Amino acid sequence: xxxxxxxxxxxxxxxxxxxxxKYTKTLDVSTFADHCLEDLDSDFKHKVQQGDVLVGGxxxxxxxSREQAPIALKVSGISVVIARSFSxxxxxxxxxxxxxxxxxxxHTIADGASLEIDLESGKVYDGNTEYSASPLPQVMIDILNExxxxxxxxxxxxxxx
Amino acid sequence: xxxxxxFNMGQTISEKILSAHAGYDVKAGELAIVNVxxxxxxxxxxxLTLKAFKEMGxxxxxxxxxxxxxxxxxxxxxxxxxxNLHKLMREFARKTNSVLYDEGAGICHQIMVxxxxxxxxxxxxxxxxxxxxxxxxxxxxxxxxxTDLAAIMLTGKTWLKVPESIxxxxxxxxxxxVTAKDIILExxxxxxxxxxxxxxxxxxxxxxxxxxxxxxxxxxxxxxxMGGKAGIIExxxxxxxxxxxxxxxxxxxxxxxxxxxxxSSIRPKIAKPHSPENVCDIDDVLxxxxxxxxxxxxxxxxxxxxxxxxxxxxxxxxxTGVRMLIxxxxxxxxxxxxxxGTMNILSEAGATFIPPGCGPCVGTHLGVPGNNEIILSTxxxxxxxxxxxxxxxxxxASPAVVAASALTGVITDPESLDK
Ligand code: SF4
Numbered sequence: 018x019x020x021x022x023x024x025x026x027x028x029x030x031x032x033x034x035x036x037x038x039k040y041t042k043t044l045d046v047s048t049f050a051d052h053c054l055e056d057l058d059s060d061f062k063h064k065v066q067q068g069d070v071l072v073g074g075x076x077x078x079x080x081x082s083r084e085q086a087p088i089a090l091k092v093s094g095i096s097v098v099i100a101r102s103f104s105x106x107x108x109x110x111x112x113x114x115x116x117x118x119x120x121x122x123x124h125t126i127a128d129g130a131s132l133e134i135d136l137e138s139g140k141v142y143d144g145n146t147e148y149s150a151s152p153l154p155q156v157m158i159d160i161l162n163e164x165x166x167x168x169x170x171x172x173x174x175x176x177x178x
Numbered sequence: 179x180x181x182x183x184x185f186n187m188g189q190t191i192s193e194k195i196l197s198a199h200a201g202y203d204v205k206a207g208e209l210a211i212v213n214v215x216x217x218x219x220x221x222x223x224x225x226l227t228l229k230a231f232k233e234m235g236x237x238x239x240x241x242x243x244x245x246x247x248x249x250x251x252x253x254x255x256x257x258x259x260x261x262n263l264h265k266l267m268r269e270f271a272r273k274t275n276s277v278l279y280d281e282g283a284g285i286c287h288q289i290m291v292x293x294x295x296x297x298x299x300x301x302x303x304x305x306x307x308x309x310x311x312x313x314x315x316x317x318x319x320x321x322x323x324x325t326d327l328a329a330i331m332l333t334g335k336t337w338l339k340v341p342e343s344i345x346x347x348x349x350x351x352x353x354x355x356v357t358a359k360d361i362i363l364e365x366x367x368x369x370x371x372x373x374x375x376x377x378x379x380x381x382x383x384x385x386x387x388x389x390x391x392x393x394x395x396x397x398x399x400x401x402x403x404m405g406g407k408a409g410i411i412e413x414x415x416x417x418x419x420x421x422x423x424x425x426x427x428x429x430x431x432x433x434x435x436x437x438x439x440x441x442s443s444i445r446p447k448i449a450k451p452h453s454p455e456n457v458c459d460i461d462d463v464l465x466x467x468x469x470x471x472x473x474x475x476x477x478x479x480x481x482x483x484x485x486x487x488x489x490x491x492x493x494x495x496x497x498t499g500v501r502m503l504i505x506x507x508x509x510x511x512x513x514x515x516x517x518x519g520t521m522n523i524l525s526e527a528g529a530t531f532i533p534p535g536c537g538p539c540v541g542t543h544l545g546v547p548g549n550n551e552i553i554l555s556t557x558x559x560x561x562x563x564x565x566x567x568x569x570x571x572x573x574x575a576s577p578a579v580v581a582a583s584a585l586t587g588v589i590t591d592p593e594s595l596d597k
Contacts, residue, residue: 038540056568076372082307084323110323170234
């Protein structure tokens with residue numbers, strides 16, 4: 018797959034900045050797209066297009082456990098999140114809702130770059146450099162392959178690994 | 179001594195608890211499927227949890243008595259949309275006989291401990307990041323998102339990567355005016371926002387004998403501010419109203435890092451805007467003007483916190499131009515604070531009360547600050563927009579510092595006030 022980069026190479030982008038707490042209390046998740054990242058970049062909702070890639074810094078998604086954070090990115094159109102590192106709850110939540118994420122600690126990916134991404138191998142190419150993401154644990158690959166934890170458990174009824 | 183302790187030497191507290199819940203010996207770095215003792219969701223996460231649970235094919239939780247819902251984050255409901263989400267939780271709990279604490283009962287983490295839904299050595303998972311608070315009881319507890327929690331409601335299990343542990347040795351006696359909040363702010367400042375990601379923090383040392391259950395909850399609570407998966411405090415010196423077997427680490431357990439903190443030398447601490455790791459001694463920010471003082475949250479809204487504030491504010495008035503919000507952590511806290519006169523003292527000083535719950539902590543309602551206002555808060559987070567306004571600045575401190583500062587209108591060391 019390929020995707021255009023929105024670079025926010027800032028450390029500790031927390032879930033309050035991904036989707037402020039005041040907007041999270043609804044089951045209508047499509048509304049999150051209106052407020053995703055608004056305290057960080059009020060233009061984000063106008064810039065983002067379906068299939069784009071978000072690239073963050075260290076400890077992306079720290080803060081609350083709200084699953085609304087990866088959902089907000091997904092409903093905004095983001096297809097993959099790359100960061101130098103992720104907070105652990107964000108990491109789980111993203112996989113559980115079927116949003117692929119890749120951890121690449123050392124990179125010089127530029128804003129607006131077009132990335133070629135191979136999720137299985139974790140290889141990312143920005144036209145100049147090829148990066149290798151740390152591999153996901155098998156259980157996460159299984160969950161992602163089913164499209165998230167809901168379809169995974171609907172099919173398997175319990176964890177099988 | 180249980181079987182796993184005999185056969186598997188050299189384990190941390192986390193490894194011991196997770197081994198007991200996996201049914202076999204696990205070491206840091208391994209993935210394990212573990213049996214969960216209790217599962218909790220608040221009104222921020224429960225609605226999505228129930229939706230995912232239904233979509234997975236779930237009807238009744240694996241164990242209704244161990245499935246706990248708390249209406250605390252936006253309670254009482256500030257609008258029609260949230261009122262309907264609350265209704266959804268009530269209806270599900272009624273239909274499935276799961277446990278529900280309705281509005282006014284208090285903050286989920288306070289209730290889980292008060293109502294004994296968590297005990298030492300247990301594994302408890304909550305759909306809220308501050309679920310780590312139950313490390314105060316020597317339990318392994320951690321936060322997950324809504325879908326992970328739905329999976330637990332369906333299966334009674336979850337998968338976890340057994341974390342490496344960072345050992346924190348707290349030694350010595352805190353000086354007057356220094357509280358558990360100052361100790362944990364010191365730790366957060368040293369470890370940093372990212373320093374314990376994927377890891378557990380395990381606390382031991384001579385300071386523990388001075389720490390109440392409430393103090394331990396304050397310390398365990400902020401593990402997640404360092405990225406920690408758990409923040410477990412050894413149960414030495416902990417008194418509980420029931421009998422329990424302490425889970426202690428083996429002397430040859432392995433840690434990724436050991437940090438010793440001499441508590442007798444620390445000063446009251448402040449986390450400056452806009453990050454909990456932005457920690458300094460109070461001396462660096464003395465005199466900073468404040469607009470609002472907030473005492474509450476799962477970090478510092480307990481009876482002893484309100485009593486500490488009352489001891490400073492007794493017979494006095496808030497500084498002109500300063501407003502003060504008080505949110506007791508639970509109805510139980512509120513009842514005690516009313517019975518012993520604490521609430522009277524605070525009200526006479528000019529404080530405003532908010533019903534037990536999260537109150538203004540997460541910026542949904544009840545006490546959203548205005549632009550460019552400065553808030554001094556006993557909470558655990560001060561990221562931009564945390565209290566609902568990205569143009570406000572939040573400083574974090576102990577209840578003693580917040581009360582002393584509300585009295586003077588500027589950040590003040592409680593020890594410097596005339597007694
Ligand atoms: S008091 Fe604040 S930090 Fe604690 S559970 Fe409620 S919103 Fe979260």
